[in-house]
Amino acid sequence: xxxxxxxxxxxxxxxxxxxxxxxxxxxxxxxxxxxxxxxxxxxxxxxxxxxxxxxxxxxxxxxxxxxxxxxxxxxxxxxxxxxxxxxxxxxxxxxxxxxxxxxxxxxxxxxxxxxxxxxxxxxxxxxxxxxxxxxxxxxxxxxxxxxxxxxxxxxxxxxxxxxxxxxxxxxxxxxxxxxxxxxxxxxxxxxxxxxxxxxxxxxxxxxxxxxxxxxxxxxxxxxxxxxxxxxxxxx
Amino acid sequence: xxxxxxxxxxxxxxxxxxxxxxxxxxxxxxxxxxxxxxxxxxxxxxxxxxxxxxxxxxxxxxxxxxxxxxxxxxxxxxxxxxxxxxxxxxxxxxxxxxxxxxxxxxxxxxxxxxxxxxxxxxxxxxxxxxxxxxxxxxxxxxxxxxxxxxxxxxxxxxxxxxxxxxxxxxxxxxxxxxxxxxxxxxxxxxxxxxxxxxxxxxxxxxxxxxxxxxxxxxxxxxxxxxxxxxxxxxxxxxxxxxxxxxxxxxxxxxxxxxx
Numbered sequence: 001x002x003x004x005x006x007x008x009x010x011x012x013x014x015x016x017x018x019x020x021x022x023x024x025x026x027x028x029x030x031x032x033x034x035x036x037x038x039x040x041x042x043x044x045x046x047x048x049x050x051x052x053x054x055x056x057x058x059x060x061x062x063x064x065x066x067x068x069x070x071x072x073x074x075x076x077x078x079x080x081x082x083x084x085x086x087x088x089x090x091x092x093x094x095x096x097x098x099x100x101x102x103x104x105x106x107x108x109x110x111x112x113x114x115x116x117x118x119x120x121x122x123x124x125x126x127x128x129x130x131x132x133x134x135x136x137x138x139x140x141x142x143x144x145x146x147x148x149x150x151x152x153x154x155x156x157x158x159x160x161x162x163x164x165x166x167x168x169x170x171x172x173x174x175x176x177x178x179x180x181x182x183x184x185x186x187x188x189x190x191x192x193x194x195x196x197x198x199x200x201x202x203x204x205x206x207x208x209x210x211x212x213x214x215x216x217x218x219x220x221x222x223x224x225x226x227x228x229x230x231x232x233x234x235x
Numbered sequence: 236x237x238x239x240x241x242x243x244x245x246x247x248x249x250x251x252x253x254x255x256x257x258x259x260x261x262x263x264x265x266x267x268x269x270x271x272x273x274x275x276x277x278x279x280x281x282x283x284x285x286x287x288x289x290x291x292x293x294x295x296x297x298x299x300x301x302x303x304x305x306x307x308x309x310x311x312x313x314x315x316x317x318x319x320x321x322x323x324x325x326x327x328x329x330x331x332x333x334x335x336x337x338x339x340x341x342x343x344x345x346x347x348x349x350x351x352x353x354x355x356x357x358x359x360x361x362x363x364x365x366x367x368x369x370x371x372x373x374x375x376x377x378x379x380x381x382x383x384x385x386x387x388x389x390x391x392x393x394x395x396x397x398x399x400x401x402x403x404x405x406x407x408x409x410x411x412x413x414x415x416x417x418x419x420x421x422x423x424x425x426x427x428x429x430x431x432x433x434x435x436x437x438x439x440x441x442x443x444x445x446x447x448x449x450x451x452x453x454x455x456x457x458x459x460x461x462x463x464x465x466x467x468x469x470x471x472x473x474x475x476x477x478x479x480x481x482x483x484x485x486x487x488x489x490x491x492x493x494x
Contacts, residue, residue, distance in 0.1 A: 141326050142327065142330060143328065143387055144390060144395055145390060149342070172284050
């Protein structure tokens with residue numbers, strides 16, 4: 001089985017990219033799809049209805065959705081295996097741009113909308129820099145100058161990344177992504193899969209639902225406004 | 236842009252029923268104008284997408300597009316700064332919150348162009364295409380459709396220095412189509428129009444007729460349509476003059492057409 005992990009900000013066109021992947025490979029493989037989101041998601045139902053593929057979702061609730069994705073990844077691979085899938089596509093919620101759900105032995109795809117502004121790539125951290133491929137969507141809507149500058153900004157953050165410009169609804173330019181997926185290696189042993197990068201250090205007590213403001217009330221990774229010489233306060 | 240690009244060749248693909256298209260090859264050279272006509276859904280957009288992407292029997296149409304007779308290197312197909320084609324559609328916008336001058340300077344910097352005066356030249360060229368004057372300090376996001384299209388065509392000519400410019404249904408954008416055709420001929424650019432506009436279609440050197448996803452006919456411009464073109468030019472001139480008068484608040488009380 002091949003594993004494809006798709007991340008990117010909300011409304012960037014992640015699911016449009018998934019649709020193109022399914023259209024391209026559905027005749028030769030079973031494609032399983034997992035959507036990770038926070039409170040509501042509909043993509044799994046849409047894709048199951050449209051293509052009849054095994055699709056499911058998980059809500060992360062109070063947990064960071066990328067952390068939730070990391071927790072369930074092994075289970076997801078086992079589930080997709082039972083479904084006889086040749087490709088498992090995992091789509092992230094795509095919230096804070098800091099974490100990145102990419103793992104080793106998978107293809108990491110970040111989807112960014114060309115209309116999100118020329119500085120958008122510079123504001124993105126590991127979600128962009130740890131990906132293998134950046135799919136830039138809605139390329140038909142922006143001027144030549146902005147297209148070129150957007151590409152340069154991506155290169156500044158991720159010099160070696162494979163950039164694919166597309167109108168994902170029509171699928172223009174997607175042949176390069178499909179070629180990449182077709183050439184991927186299968187996962188030999190799921191036990192050997194690891195996170196590509198270290199996520200932002202741990203979690204703090206805000207993450208688990210404490211509502212007080214001010215670092216005095218929290219532990220884990222905390223930060224003061226002034227003189228943050230130490231930023232870790234353990235239990 | 237690569238000044239070495241002498242011609243683009245489109246090789247036939249398949250129609251919607253799987254039959255081979257009825258043309259041998261379509262060659263586009265600098266200084267030529269080409270229009271693509273046909274009803275909605277006939278495959279006009281698919282054809283320009285094939286050209287813009289340099290299809291290599293890997294799009295739905297199965298067409299192949301060559302540069303100077305050979306399959307172009309992937310780099311010039313994938314990097315928009317190296318691609319010899321600029322596609323400008325009705326949906327293409329300048330989104331940046333920048334003045335026209337800053338916007339063009341951004342493109343000049345990105346292309347590492349050192350020539351002085353190119354920004355002013357671009358704005359002056361854009362103003363040849365539109366009746367609504369573009370000021371250097373206007374915000375790009377607040378330009379009208381016609382101003383935006385004019386600016387993007389001028390940008391593709393000067394800063395982009397792109398040998399082939401594709402304009403997708405720009406007739407509604409309020410730009411002087413005949414000026415664009417004349418000026419781009421002078422700049423030795425190849426110009427491809429997807430159009431429903433009789434003036435544009437008849438002005439072009441060649442007209443590609445699409446139906447059911449395939450090229451059904453290529454009409455070379457010859458003298459036979461010149462009379463029709465002359466009449467359309469007159470009508471267009473009349474409509475333009477009327478448009479200006481209506482904009483200026485005049486009442487049009489005389490008979491405008493000799494019926």
